[in-house]
Amino acid sequence: MFGAPYSPIDEAGGALGDTMSGNRREIVFLGLGSNLGDRLANLEYACERIAQVCELLAVSPVYETEYVGDDHGPQPPFLNCVAKVFTAMPPKHLLAKLKDIEASRGKRPTDHWKPRTLDIDILLYGSLCMDDPELQIPHPRMWQRAFVLTPLSDLEPTMLGPEGTPIADIAAHLQRAGQIVSTEGALLWRASALTSCNGGGGW
Numbered sequence: 001m002f003g004a005p006y007s008p009i010d011e012a013g014g015a016l017g018d019t020m021s022g023n024r025r026e027i028v029f030l031g032l033g034s035n036l037g038d039r040l041a042n043l044e045y046a047c048e049r050i051a052q053v054c055e056l057l058a059v060s061p062v063y064e065t066e067y068v069g070d071d072h073g074p075q076p077p078f079l080n081c082v083a084k085v086f087t088a089m090p091p092k093h094l095l096a097k098l099k100d101i102e103a104s105r106g107k108r109p110t111d112h113w114k115p116r117t118l119d120i121d122i123l124l125y126g127s128l129c130m131d132d133p134e135l136q137i138p139h140p141r142m143w144q145r146a147f148v149l150t151p152l153s154d155l156e157p158t159m160l161g162p163e164g165t166p167i168a169d170i171a172a173h174l175q176r177a178g179q180i181v182s183t184e185g186a187l188l189w190r191a192s193a194l195t196s197c198n199g200g201g202g203w
Helices: 039-053 091-104 146-155 167-176 193-199
Strands: 026-034 055-059 062-065 078-087 119-125 181-187
Touching: 026 039, 026 146, 039 055, 039 078, 039 091, 062 146, 078 146, 091 119, 146 167, 146 181
Parallel strands: none
Antiparallel strands: 026 078, 026 119, 055 078, 062 078, 062 181
C-alpha cells in the first residue's frame, strides 16, 4: 500500500488533527473518467476546477478504456486519468467539493452506472483507511480496475498493492484478463497544462 501505516479518522472523515487551515496536508490520488460529450474537455475542466481547491501536483497520461462494471448494458468508451493532489481538506469535505465539480459538468446523482460526463473518485488519501457508507478509502474497486492502476502506475511506478504486488503488475494482469486500456496513441496533457492550472492561466 501507498504511504505509512493507516491513521485513525474522526467522525467527519478527516484524519485526527487535520484542520482546514492546513496544519496537516496529505497526498491524495483522484481517478477521473468521462464517456459523454467532449471527453477530453471534461477531464481538462475537472483538473482546472480541482486545482482551485487543491494543489495539483501531477496528472497521468489519458487512456481510452472500455466500460468495466456490472451488466448495465453497453456504454461508450471512457477517457480515464489519475490526478495527484496535495490538500488539507478532510476526506468528506474533499468529496463534497468533487461532487460539486461533477454536478457543474452535468452529472446527476441518478447517473451512477450510466454514461456520464464526469466521474471523480478519491482513490487514496495519504495512508488513511476508512469504511463509511458515503466514502470508502482506498476506493474498494480500484485494485480490480486496469483503467485506474495503469495511469496510477505512471505517476507512482513503485507503488505496491494490498498484497505487496507492484500496481503496474496488477494492471498488466487485468489487461491480459480482458480489460482493454488503449496505450497506443494515449492522449497526453500539454506540457503547459499543470503550470496553467496552478498559475491561474488558461489551458
